[in-house]
Structures are given as structure tokens and as C-alpha cells.
Amino acid sequence: MSDATRVGMTHPLMCPHCEKPTLARITSEAYGGGHTEPPYVLELAVCGVCADPFLMVEEDFGQGWDGEPGVIWPKQQRALSPKVPQALRREHEEARQCFSSKAYTATAVMVRRTLEGVCIDQGISSAGSRPKPLFKMLEQMKDDGKIDGRLFEWAQELRVLGNQGAHFTGTSVSREDAADGLALAEALLDYLYVLSAQFDAFKARRATAEQNSTDEDESKD
Numbered sequence: 001m002s003d004a005t006r007v008g009m010t011h012p013l014m015c016p017h018c019e020k021p022t023l024a025r026i027t028s029e030a031y032g033g034g035h036t037e038p039p040y041v042l043e044l045a046v047c048g049v050c051a052d053p054f055l056m057v058e059e060d061f062g063q064g065w066d067g068e069p070g071v072i073w074p075k076q077q078r079a080l081s082p083k084v085p086q087a088l089r090r091e092h093e094e095a096r097q098c099f100s101s102k103a104y105t106a107t108a109v110m111v112r113r114t115l116e117g118v119c120i121d122q123g124i125s126s127a128g129s130r131p132k133p134l135f136k137m138l139e140q141m142k143d144d145g146k147i148d149g150r151l152f153e154w155a156q157e158l159r160v161l162g163n164q165g166a167h168f169t170g171t172s173v174s175r176e177d178a179a180d181g182l183a184l185a186e187a188l189l190d191y192l193y194v195l196s197a198q199f200d201a202f203k204a205r206r207a208t209a210e211q212n213s214t215d216e217d218e219s220k221d
Helices: 086-100 104-121 134-143 149-166 175-220
Strands: 010-014 021-032 040-046 053-059 070-073
Touching: 021 053, 086 104, 086 175, 104 134, 104 149, 104 175, 134 149, 149 175
Parallel strands: none
Antiparallel strands: 010 021, 021 040, 040 053, 053 070
């Protein structure tokens, strides 16, 4: 952990209050961690445009303080579960950053990349030596029982939105469509990597409890 103060330093980012690009100036800091969690530094900063304050954090995961600080207050979006693969979290976070920058067409493209990454992570990636079209990968996800009919419909709408962003059609992606695309992609990630695992664990726990109850009843006979 470095003893060098960050007070007075600036970081380029998107202000969570006025949503404009700014150089955030750090006004105070506090260090923590280093025992049961990675070292971190909390930084109180002010926006160079609207002058509103916000709280940032930097963490040292063994490579030093070389990462970009993240805004933790005010928090506008919840963090994805760590159960979602890191590569997919990274793609979705980039989609969020595009949205925060009002780059709604780029948001749609990143949502599509996230969707494609989901298919590949689920083991659906190619047909022989040629990559499968995303439409076909989503169909296989449905046929394999990984997603149901409603989720398949969601995923197809995300694919179409992503295509609209990726190809010049003369029609831009609206803020509302980009926001809905982000929300639906997040719901899909939660379903596949969080809720499905939680439900499987619930069923296994219930089955174990029922088996133990049956064994106890039989031992009394």
C-alpha cells in the first residue's frame, strides 16, 4: 500500500450526478483492507462540472493501484453477481458505460456481444469449422433447455437490437431501447448464472432433507 496521498489528484470519468464527462478532483481519502480482503482506498471527490460530491474506491489485487477507480456512491446500478463469469460481467459493464456516456447505439452492440458471450460460455459456439449465427446459437440454447420460450423471445429481441446498432440502417438506437436492452440482458445473466444455480441448490437441499426424514422414519420401525 502506497503512502502517497491522492488528495488533489484528478480522474477522468462520467459524473454520476450531471452525467457529463469530468475530471473528478479527490478531496479526501481513507485506506482499509489488507487482512482478510484486498487493500483498498476510499476517495471522496467532486465533479469538475457540477461540483457535486461522490465516493470512489480503488482496490489493489496484487498488481498495485493501477486500476480505474469505481464510483460506489451514489450507486446508480447494482453490481452483477460474482457467479456471472468475469468475461460476461466485463462485457455488460462496458455496455453500462456506453449507456452512461449516452452512446446508445454502442450500448446495443455491447449487449449483443454479451449475448454472444453467453452462448459461447454455455458451450454453443460453432457449426463445424464455421461460427454459428447468433440466431442459431439462441435456438440451440432453447432446444437444449437452457432457456425457456419467454427467455428465448427476450434474447431474440436483444439480438435484433444489437443488429440495429451494428449495421448502418439510418435509424439510431433510442435511449429507451438501450435501457431496456441492458435490463433484459441483466435479467438473462441472472437467470442463467444466479437463479438457476440457486434453484438447483434449493432442490438438492430439499431432497436431502426429505431423504434424511425418510431414513429417520424407517429407523424407528
